[in-house]
Amino acid sequence: MKLTNDTVGRRGFLAGSAAASLVIAFNLTPHGARAAAAATNAKNFAPNAFLRVAPDGTVTVLSKHLEMGQGSYTGIATIVAEELDADWSKVRCEGAPADAKLYSNHLFGMQGTGGSSSIANSWDELRTAGATARAMLIQAAAAAWKVPAGEIETSKSTLRHAASNRTAPYAQFVSAAAALPVPAGVKLKDPATYTLIGKSAPRLDSNAKTDGTAQFTLDVYLPGMVTALVARSPKFGGTVKSVDAAAAKKIKGVLEIVQIPSGVAVVAKDTWAAKQGRDALNVTWDFANAETRSTTTIVADYKKLAQQPGAVAAKKGDAAQALASAAKRVEATYVFPYLAHAPMEPLDTVVKLGPDSCEIWAGDQFQTIDQGNVAKLLGFKPEQIKINTLYAGGSFGRRANTQSDFIVEAVAVAKAMKQKAPVKVVWTREDDIRGGLYRPLFVHKMEAGIDAQGNLTAWTNRLVGQSILVGTPFESMMVKDGVDMTSVEGSADMPYDVANILVDTHNAKAGVPVLWWRSVGHTHTAFAVETFLDDVAKAAGKDPFELRRSLMTDTKHTRLKTVLELAADKAGWSKPLAAGPAGVLRGRGIAAAESFSTYVAQVAEVSVKPDGSIKVDRVVVAVDCGVAVNPDVIKAQMEGGVGFGLGALLHGEITLKDGEVEQSNFHDYVPLRMDEMPKVEVFIVPSTAAPTGVGEPGVPPIGPAVANAIFAATGKRVRELPLTQEKLKAAIASA
Amino acid sequence: MVTLDINGAKKQLDIDPETPLLWALRDGLKMTGTKFGCGMAQCGACTVHVDGQPTRSCVTPVSAVAGQKITTIEGAHSKAAEAVRASWRKLDVVQCGYCQSGQIMAATALLESNKKPTDDDIDAAMTGNVCRCATYQRIRAAIHDAAQSL
């Protein structure tokens, strides 16, 4: 964010002021019924696209970023409220409409949420939005009170002129402020005077999410709405050959069966009837173009490919030569399985299609891409597609994809039904687990060379896996010379200074749809790099923490080194770990990763039993994400990131047998549960740097930190994930 | 016709008696606080109380609960439920929030039968409730906090 406040202000507010009335007109999301009513009130003060103040003083912040649990609404509103000097109890937040001009993510050039970018995106934009609104309220009061604007102070939605002892709530000047021209280049606060930023304002969504009133897509019921479930090919790439709908049509409540590009939809009066109807449906599939391999075959194919040089992602010195002359060599091969996101709210979309309009309700994460894809399907213009973004019951990346799979599918159902009724398309958990768009399966092959003095002199890392971005609109931006940045992030730019490095990659082909999954490439690169470095430390007879520190020499890794040292310090790395009860092995492991410009290090303490059972007792997290806009939300994201990543490490795996996904629900695609959650302690590095995101960066270090702790406890490695009890038991039993 | 006693009110529904209570609540009565997460008693998102017992409504046919007292998140206002809710808010437990109706119903049932649960009691009572956002640490802390106020 190198723009000055001044330029952001001018650019933002030229667009914003021209569009203020539009924002009001479009803002009719169902979960904001009260806000919508206020929006139609002409006396609102809406100086820009990001906020409006109602005559009763309620401040509504419009978030262009989806709230999917990561706390974006709270963080975004905090930034606005700080500069506006708003009373936090009067602040609300709701999803902005789809509008590429007003609400593009500055990182992607389209409206969408991802890459842990919401807060970084909002920092300048929303401080300026809030400060401008505040300046206009002051201006309005100054005119009414006939005093210089510079003498008016604000706090908690109140204006005050000390000399004349006058105070007034913001509400009193809403209509006067609305009549003023929008100023440019408004001065921002001195951070020393912050009253909200850095102070953990309570989450805006806690109340609604604890009394059952928070509205998710599944909770939308439109008059006359019907519900559909879709039968999709059991193998990826399969198509419908024939449909026998006779039995399905006999189910009470089933209304019609329609064929759509992704399969066959059973439309019914409610979810239960749709489910029974789909169970009774008989579809014959054509697998001529389907992926029919098993994952065991795909892994074997990838391992073969890993013997061949790939596209070079990073090169320094001569790694081959250095390996050849090394006194000691270390090698390892890793396998990372496909992973489903499995957000708690399965995918769902509500569509109301008219002859020349289409309205969508969804936990929409890629608004303008979804808008474009739907427009293309219908032959409409994007502005004919209205998107209402609701709370998403988790996403972890799943709801953002360039094909807009679940949204386009729902619109296809509405289209096939010839607009007869609004329709809600619901995915069951089985549909979700088997529905693809997984974290890609990856194989990493690594080698390191150590010289006679114990110095790490050579490092190679070859990756084999499907590219997420090839074939998408992001390809031109982020795939260069066969290297997909999202495959190699964390590997190609690993923070350790080694004289000879070679990182290369193969964009393997498989017919399994893949997608970013909370922390994207770092989900596998951090594990490979950070556990392999531990192997190197062992081989070189060095302490894993000290080795990392000594190799983080470049100043661009100073912040990572700081969190590494902080985590080690808080975890008591220099002191021995307390022993466990008889028969329990204990160990401590460390790992660090920079992702999305946020720096995180973690120390994990584990207890392992000879039967391979693992308990992660404690995790110490140190994080540097720049200015801590809301420290409690940052802590929550670190806790959640640890739990999410740990679940994947210990249990997460999607496997295919002859092309069919073997898992189907939470009994065999096993999430982390309460009894497995470690005690997590989070330490935030104080910083004045521009804030960065925290939704994803808590995830990458947990897998390697735990694996390194298990290695410290047992001397054994499991390199084909997940790190299950059975695999660890076998490793412990092996010589 | 099935008659259900939900949050103290009698509700008549013209549905197949085999319909899971979850869908009767949601699609039938538009009581949307109770969530669908797995449909096979694996996640707890659909937890309600039936005669005070935490029950997975996704696998409970309405025929099985006719005449029994059903409490959903919308009607959960017992002393324990309000204590749980207050602690949840105080500690900002929620993230996406989708699992939290079920978590609150499970935690309330725990505190109604056990005023001072230990960590092991919490594990036993709450391990059936999945939170993909992994808010478990705060759920545990909030249950202990609520217990303090009861």
Ligand code: FES
């Ligand atoms: S939806 Fe009932 S337990 Fe998951």
Ligand code: FES
């Ligand atoms: S808060 Fe998101 S699943 Fe629990």
